[in-house]
Amino acid sequence: xxxxxSTLPEKNGKIIVFFCEGSLRxxxxxxxxxxxxxxxxxxxPCGGMVNPVVMFKSLMDGADGVVVYTCxxxxxHNFDGNSFSKRRVFAGRKVAEALGVHPWRxxxxxxxxxxxxxxxxxxxxxxxxxxxxxxxx
Amino acid sequence: MQLSKExxxxxxxxxxxxxRVFAPVNENGNTNFLxxxxxxxxxxxxxxxxxxxxxxxxxxxxxxxxxxxxxGAIQKIExxxxxxxxxxxxxxxxxxxxxxxxxxxxxxxSRKDGGEQKYSDPYWKERREKTTIISTACTRPLATCGxxxxxxxxxxxxxxxxxxxxxxxxxDVMVVTNKGKELTxxxxxxxxxxxxxxxxxxxxxxxxxxxxxxxxxTSNAGKFENLRSDNPVWKKASFGCISCGVCTFFCPxxxxxxxxxxxxxxxxxxxxxxxxxxxxxxYSLEASGHxxxxxxxxxxxxxxxxxxxxHVTLYGEIACTGCGRxxxxxxxxxxxxxTLAKLGGAL
Amino acid sequence: MNxxxxxxxxETVKEALESGKIKAFLGYTDVEGIPGTSRPYLAETPEDVxxxxxxSFCRQNLIRLGGGKTNYFPELPGKKDKLGIMVKGCDSRSMxxxxxxxxxxxxxxxxxxxxxxxxxxxxxxxxxxxxxxxTIKDDGTNLQIELVNGDGMKLxxxxxxxxxxxxxxxxxxxxYNFFIPNDTxxxxxxxxxxxxxxxxxxxxxxxxxxxxxxxARCTLCFACRDACPACYCNENCIMDRxxxxxxxxxxxxxxxxxxxxxFIHYYHLADRCTGCGECTRACPENIPLNLITDALGHMQxxxxxxxxxxxxxSKPPLLLIKNEExxxx
Numbered sequence: 101x102x103x104x105x106s107t108l109p110e111k112n113g114k115i116i117v118f119f120c121e122g123s124l125r126x127x128x129x130x131x132x133x134x135x136x137x138x139x140x141x142x143x144x145p146c147g148g149m150v151n152p153v154v155m156f157k158s159l160m161d162g163a164d165g166v167v168v169y170t171c172x173x174x175x176x177h178n179f180d181g182n183s184f185s186k187r188r189v190f191a192g193r194k195v196a197e198a199l200g201v202h203p204w205r206x207x208x209x210x211x212x213x214x215x216x217x218x219x220x221x222x223x224x225x226x227x228x229x230x231x232x233x234x235x236x237x
Numbered sequence: 238m239q240l241s242k243e244x245x246x247x248x249x250x251x252x253x254x255x256x257r258v259f260a261p262v263n264e265n266g267n268t269n270f271l272x273x274x275x276x277x278x279x280x281x282x283x284x285x286x287x288x289x290x291x292x293x294x295x296x297x298x299x300x301x302x303x304x305x306x307x308x309g310a311i312q313k314i315e316x317x318x319x320x321x322x323x324x325x326x327x328x329x330x331x332x333x334x335x336x337x338x339x340x341x342x343x344x345x346x347s348r349k350d351g352g353e354q355k356y357s358d359p360y361w362k363e364r365r366e367k368t369t370i371i372s373t374a375c376t377r378p379l380a381t382c383g384x385x386x387x388x389x390x391x392x393x394x395x396x397x398x399x400x401x402x403x404x405x406x407x408x409d410v411m412v413v414t415n416k417g418k419e420l421t422x423x424x425x426x427x428x429x430x431x432x433x434x435x436x437x438x439x440x441x442x443x444x445x446x447x448x449x450x451x452x453x454x455t456s457n458a459g460k461f462e463n464l465r466s467d468n469p470v471w472k473k474a475s476f477g478c479i480s481c482g483v484c485t486f487f488c489p490x491x492x493x494x495x496x497x498x499x500x501x502x503x504x505x506x507x508x509x510x511x512x513x514x515x516x517x518x519x520y521s522l523e524a525s526g527h528x529x530x531x532x533x534x535x536x537x538x539x540x541x542x543x544x545x546x547x548h549v550t551l552y553g554e555i556a557c558t559g560c561g562r563x564x565x566x567x568x569x570x571x572x573x574x575x576t577l578a579k580l581g582g583a584l
Numbered sequence: 585m586n587x588x589x590x591x592x593x594x595e596t597v598k599e600a601l602e603s604g605k606i607k608a609f610l611g612y613t614d615v616e617g618i619p620g621t622s623r624p625y626l627a628e629t630p631e632d633v634x635x636x637x638x639x640s641f642c643r644q645n646l647i648r649l650g651g652g653k654t655n656y657f658p659e660l661p662g663k664k665d666k667l668g669i670m671v672k673g674c675d676s677r678s679m680x681x682x683x684x685x686x687x688x689x690x691x692x693x694x695x696x697x698x699x700x701x702x703x704x705x706x707x708x709x710x711x712x713x714x715x716x717x718x719t720i721k722d723d724g725t726n727l728q729i730e731l732v733n734g735d736g737m738k739l740x741x742x743x744x745x746x747x748x749x750x751x752x753x754x755x756x757x758x759x760y761n762f763f764i765p766n767d768t769x770x771x772x773x774x775x776x777x778x779x780x781x782x783x784x785x786x787x788x789x790x791x792x793x794x795x796x797x798x799x800a801r802c803t804l805c806f807a808c809r810d811a812c813p814a815c816y817c818n819e820n821c822i823m824d825r826x827x828x829x830x831x832x833x834x835x836x837x838x839x840x841x842x843x844x845x846x847f848i849h850y851y852h853l854a855d856r857c858t859g860c861g862e863c864t865r866a867c868p869e870n871i872p873l874n875l876i877t878d879a880l881g882h883m884q885x886x887x888x889x890x891x892x893x894x895x896x897x898s899k900p901p902l903l904l905i906k907n908e909e910x911x912x913x
Contacts, residue, residue, distance in 0.1 A: 108840055156847045160840040187902060190887065191854035198850070198879040199799070199843055200792030265798060266711075267870055287869055288803065297803060298836025380618050380716045448732050450716060451617055477624035477644070479654050482805035483868045497835050511835040514805070519824045528819075533654065565707075568811050568866035569644065570615050570623030 109162040111230055115139045115223055116158050119169040120147040122177050123211040124219070136223050139167075147171065147208075148181025152192025155206055159196075165205045165226040169219055172211050182210055204229055238410040238421065239432040240401065245408065248427040249276035252324050259293045260326040261286050270325070281327055284379050285560065289489035290332035291339065293325050294364045297486075298511045301360060301496070305505035320363045324420075328372040330393040330400075331384050331560035335489025336370065337396030341552040342492050349553045360510065369416050372397035373408070374441050378449040381561030383574065386453040389558065391445035392438045402437045409434040453559060453574045457581045459549035466530075466538035470583035474576045475537035477569035482514035484563035484571075485540065490556045493520070515540050541576055589766055590638055593670075596696065596762060598633045600668055606694045608658050609633070609668035610649065612642040620706040620720045624649055626656065638670065640722045643703045643746065645862045646670060647678040648813040650688055660692055669693055672700040673772075674748065676757035677858040677893030678813035684896045685856070685903075687816050690759075697760025699769035702741075702749035707870070709744045724768030747874045748861025751776040758894065780882040783875065795876075801869040802842045804835070808873060809849055811866035814856045814892075822848060850876050855884060855900035858893035 115136075121143050124132065133141055144150055147170030155166040168189055170182035189208035197203040207226065212218050240248070252258050253274060262271040263280040269288050273279060303314040328336075343361035345354050374392035375382075384390060394400040398417035401408035411434035412418050421428060464470070485491040493513045500506045513520060516537070521530045530536050548556035557573070564572035593611075600606045613625035613635045622642045627633050646669055649656040657667055671679060676697060682688040701724060710717065715731040722728075727739045755770045757763070783791070806823060809815050819825070823845060835841075850857070859881045864874045884890045888901045 108843075152851055153848055156851070157844065160844050191883070191902060192847075192851055194879060194883045195847055195850045195854055195876070197788075198795070198876040199846055200794075200796040201843065202788070202792075264801075267801060269801070287801075298838070377715065380710065448715065450718070450732060476626060476656060477649065479648065479807075479810040479866075481807035481810035481866070482803075483807050483866075486803050486805045487868055495835070509836050512803075513835075517806070517824065518819045564618065566868040568807055568862075570621050572615055572618060574617055575615065 109160070111164050111233070112162060113138050113227065113230060114163050115165045115167065115226055116142060116155075116163050117167045117169055117219070117223070118142045118144050118147070118150045118155070120144055120171050120182070123147070123169055123171045132219065135220065138227060139223055146176070146178040146181040147185040148176075148178060148188075150185060150189075152188055152195075152206065155189070155192060156196060156201075159201065159205055164230045165207065167219070167222055167226070168208045170208070170210050172213060186210070202229075202233075238412070238428045238430065238434075239404075240408045240410050240428055242406055242408075244427045244429075245401075246276040248424055249273075249279070249326065251424060251427075252326075256322040256324050258324045258326055259290070270328075279327060281373060284375055284377055285329065285382070285562070285565075286332075288487055289335055289560065289562065290325055290328045290370075291335055291489050291492075293323060294336055294368055295339065295361060295492065295494075298509050299360060300507055301510050302508045303501075303505065304508070305502075317359050317363050320360075320367055323364070323368045325368055325370045328370055328397070329375055329560075330372055330389050330391060330395065330397070331558040332489055333370050333372040333396035334384075334389050334393065334558045335396070335560070336365075338490045338548075338554060338556055338558065339492055340365070341548070341554065341556075348551050350551055352551070369399070369420055370397045371399045371401065371417075371420075374400065374402045374438065375445055376403055376441060378445055378451075379561065379565070381451050381565040381572070382449060382559070383451040383453045383561055384559035385446050385449060386455055387555060387557055387559035390442045391449075392441040394438070400434070400438075402434055402441055404432065404437045407432070409437045411435070411438065451561060451564070451574060453557075454577050454581055455545070455555055455557075457577070457584060458545040458555045460584060461542055461546040461580060462550075464538075464542070464546075464580060464583060466535045468583060470579055471534045471538045474541075474579045475534050475571070478516075478533050478537050478571060479569055480516050480518065480533045480536065481568065482516055483566050483568065485514040485516055486512060487562040487566055489558050489560055489562075490544065491515075515543070541580070545577070545580075589764060590636075593638055593696065593698070593764055594633050594636055596764070597627065597636065597668060598630045600694065601627070601630050601633065606666045606668035607660055609636070609670075609696075610646050610657070611636045611638065611668075611670040612644070612646075613637055619717045620704070620709070624656070626658065628658070638698060640701050640704045640741070641706060641720075642672075643865055645675050645678055645811070645813050645860055647675050647682060647688070648811060648862065650682075654810070657692075666692055666694045668696060670696050670698060671757050671760065672698055672703075673752065673754035673757050674700075674858065674860040675813075676759055677754055678860050679893075680759055680896045681814060681856060681858050681893035682816070684893075684898060685900070690896065694762070695757070695760045696762050696764060697757030698764045699757075699766035700749075700752070700755045701766060701768040702745045702752065702755075702770045704741060704744050705746045705865075706744075709739075746861060747864060747872075748859065751779060751878070759896070777878070777882045777885060780878045784879070784882075795872070796839065796843075798871045799842050799846065800839055802837065802846070802871060803869065804837050804842065804845060805868065807866040807868060808863035811862040812849075812853070813860060813862065814853055814858065815849070846876070850880065853877075854880055855888070855890070855902040856892050857881060857884075 150168050176182045186208050193203040193206045259270045260273050260279040261268045268283040268286045343358040345357045347353050394413045398414045400411040409432040495513045522528045544556040597609045609627040612622040614637050615621040620641045683690045715733045718732045719730045727741045730736050753776045755772045857880045
């Protein structure tokens with residue numbers, strides 16, 4: 101009828117990480133894949149390539165959260181792709197919030213050379229948010 | 238036969254126990270036909286629901302078949318079997334008539350033009366057979382209500398199985414079809430004797446028609462065969478159309494659909510029948526990339542001619558019930574009466 | 585609305601048409617038989633001008649009619665040929681935004697700007713009345729209504745205004761060639777995002793439930809896309825390309841598909857939405873899409889100090905690659 105399936109996909113703890121190939125590679129990438137069994141790592145040529153439409157699509161198809169991991173600010177190999185990405189994800193978060201989808205499910209972080217545990221902390225925090233929420237619209 | 242308003246709720250409660258009951262429900266100020274679980278939630282005061290009742294028999298997205306592989310062979314689940322017994326309560330005469338008109342398109346029959354429709358749509362047929370339509374007469378027309386111009390009237394029994402005509406605090410019950418007779422005899426304890434439905438019907442009709450201001454000139458229907466979309470009148474009539482799907486999605490007689498496949502798991506997929514609209518750009522888009530109706534004028538003329546020309550030659554009826562939704566909801570302010578007046582002038 | 589103003593508009597347009605200053609004029613005309621509604625109208629000869637009208641029931645954004653698949657602007661082959669067009673305040677923002685993005689040739693337009701009294705949401709008005717309207721007149725403070733059953737009534741027009749007009753910032757057009765003053769013009773508000781902040785201070789779950797319960801009614805008829813003056817992708821729109829859209833969007837109206845469609849629509853408008861309210865007006869199911877568009881306007885203002893459509897020079901922030909370019913603007 102009018103509302104065929106009015107429910108959104110149920111939470112399943114899966115997190116997708118789109119990472120810039122310059123920011124995570126080699127040993128570090130292997131470590132992260134080893135450490136976070138709940139996360140899928142998707143390599144992108146540049147963080148600026150990640151369209152929020154694709155991020156939202158992953159949410160609607162069952163992912164619980166999406167992280168975009170880019171190079172540090174002013175250190176992009178592709179003409180400020182990281183700040184472009186940051187702006188786009190910010191806009192995407194606002195639209196998602198207006199549509200009633202939790203903004204913390206769309207996250208953009210930049211690699212910080214002084215803080216190697218940032219990505220791990222973000223993924224763990226997101227998993228905790230998912231666990232604590234009963235339903236995640 | 239008569240039915241009082243309290244008994245009506247008891248009857249609905251009884252029906253809900255065994256069947257799916259669709260009735261107009263006011264949700265956030267918008268009334269639509271929804272499956273109800275509580276007879277108190279229905280809203281019979283709204284003259285016209287936002288969406289027509291066709292979606293009870295012709296849902297917007299109807300999962301028709303699921304295919305999956307098992308033991309190396311392809312298995313099939315057809316969803317016809319899942320269709321339940323349904324009661325459509327509180328449909329207006331225009332909604333009931335719309336469903337009747339759609340029978341032409343979906344059921345096997347020999348057509349007016351000599352052609353033969355060999356196959357029935359099994360999903361439509363199954364739903365139609367399992368649906369009992371209880372319609373209620375209108376007591377007040379809206380600004381765009383024009384059903385009297387199109388072969389029915391505000392208290393018409395066409396297309397309904399049972400017609401309830403308001404008479405004071407009671408309804409006069411007119412039993413129209415065998416399906417209606419079955420239902421009234423099965424639940425006879427709720428109905429009382431008395432009342433003259435034919436007389437009340439005439440009374441309600443006259444009272445309602447006296448207030449009707451919207452009229453559609455349908456005298457030229459079926460004479461538009463030479464009025465192709467290159468005629469300049471179409472440009473005038475469709476001026477301002479933004480090619481959205483409002484007039485078709487909210488029309489009680491529009492029936493275009495397409496089937497889409499969706500992968501559910503790696504070895505399982507569903508086929509869904511979903512509405513399509515002839516005003517969309519991709520409606521007639523061919524696989525080669527060619528579009529026979531590339532501009533709005535073509536699509537607009539197709540929509541109007543389909544209702545007032547092609548349907549008339551094929552089935553001998555105008556495919557419009559005069560419900561006025563297209564005129565009321567159109568974001569560009571295009572009305573059916575204006576369109577037909579312009580077309581009539583161009584003949 | 586003063587009838588002198590309509591006469592003034594007609595005189596001006598007639599003069600311009602006769603002198604050859606414009607080839608045609610795009611304005612509004614009354615819909616016959618349904619009081620309180622209007623539709624776009626193209627006056628090509630001086631005689632056509634008599635059909636023009638302007639009142640607070642003229643709700644369409646005429647700039648929409650100049651784009652791509654819904655191009656109703658007549659062909660203007662000559663170098664000096666111009667099209668006259670009537671714009672309200674919000675339409676002028678759409679015009680400037682489309683000009684800034686290179687989608688509209690401002691040189692080809694002769695713009696008649698009208699001071700806007702605010703538009704009336706006739707559907708909401710009709711829903712509250714006991715019978716249908718026979719005649720309706722807006723005198724600037726009240727709506728004078730005569731019903732078909734003979735009753736007459738006077739209603740406060742402020743209560744039946746479109747939501748977009750309640751917090752309107754631009755009641756006087758920003759750019760025009762000829763201005764028509766109007767003594768019933770609305771006073772522009774300066775705190776147009778106040779209610780957005782109020783709304784956003786509510787609990788997230790409450791907001792989420794509210795908007796999603798409304799969005800569940802969406803039938804994917806795409807009226808909000810087609811009425812939007814900033815949506816000019818035409819047949820290239822992802823929703824209109826089955827091959828492209830199939831992996832993205834199944835056509836059925838499940839909530840996740842509805843949210844996906846609205847995300848695509850409003851994400852692409854995130855930095856370009858001028859808040860003209862056409863999507864809210866066009867929606868046949870009365871979904872409060874203004875909650876989304878106003879959140880976008882608020883975001884543009886607070887995050888980027890940018891307002892779409894306020895000048896024909898500023899480029900939308902998401903179209904710029906480098907950060908520095910925004911800071912200059």
